[in-house]
Amino acid sequence: MFSQTVEYALRAIVHLADNSPNPCTTEQIAKATKVPQAYLSKVLQSLRQSNVVHSQRGIGGGISLVKTPDELNLLEVVNAVDPICRITSCPLGLKGHGTNLCPLHRKLDEAMRVTEHAFSETTLAEILASSTSSYPLCNEPEDRLTILREPAKPPAK
């Protein structure tokens, strides 16, 4: 139901949120999220174009979130890379339907509305603060400390 691109974008954003406000290099994100670096670069490009992340060159530079983790929600990330396209008019182009959807398309749109709502109500800060024994992207609690301690390197040109 969600594309690989959505999964990868969310992983990258969770990593950036976890390190926020410090920037991370593409290499660091790729390692932490287990996403192939070439694929990740494309995902980050979409996130940059949608102004979800920005990048800064040079020493101490890297990729970071434009908003703080408590201002950024999951829907903004999803819509930056693979938008949830609500059904606003008949996909068959039937003039008689127009914006008055038939029961089939109402059902499909309703599923998207519910998902859209759930994602828009969930911030990255909430994802990181949720109480569960599994911390996002980290195998063991020690992993997290390692990631947090690791300083950002200048991004590769």
Added chain:
Amino acid sequence: MFSQTVEYALRAIVHLADNSPNPCTTEQIAKATKVPQAYLSKVLQSLRQSNVVHSQRGIGGGISLVKTPDELNLLEVVNAVDPICRITSCPLGLKGHGTNLCPLHRKLDEAMRVTEHAFSETTLAEILASSTSSYPLCNEPEDRLTILREPAKPPAK
């Protein structure tokens, strides 16, 4: 959020349900659903392989539903062509997570669970019986009568 294949499969099944128990040819379904015939043939093949539809050759033959419209739900159709793959274990393969999902993957899985539930609770009979001024696949009420009156032709070899 839903693929073109899901959209096309659902349209085809709605048409078949509307004509049930009478069979329809691929041509008739393509015309009614506005789906390219080559694409539709592949979608119908998946639906056949998953035992959602069956086809019968010869005069009076064609494609028809295996179940009645009140026994067949939307989830069975979706899962036949582009399954909703629930997240049962950590997609990063983190041993420390295993089946104990982190908050991010819980959120994604929850969205899928809700959609899965909504689709499994909706039968094709309900889609056709819902009271709305837009009847599935039909521009005007007269269209529906035309479709229902049109006899099935033998399927093309």
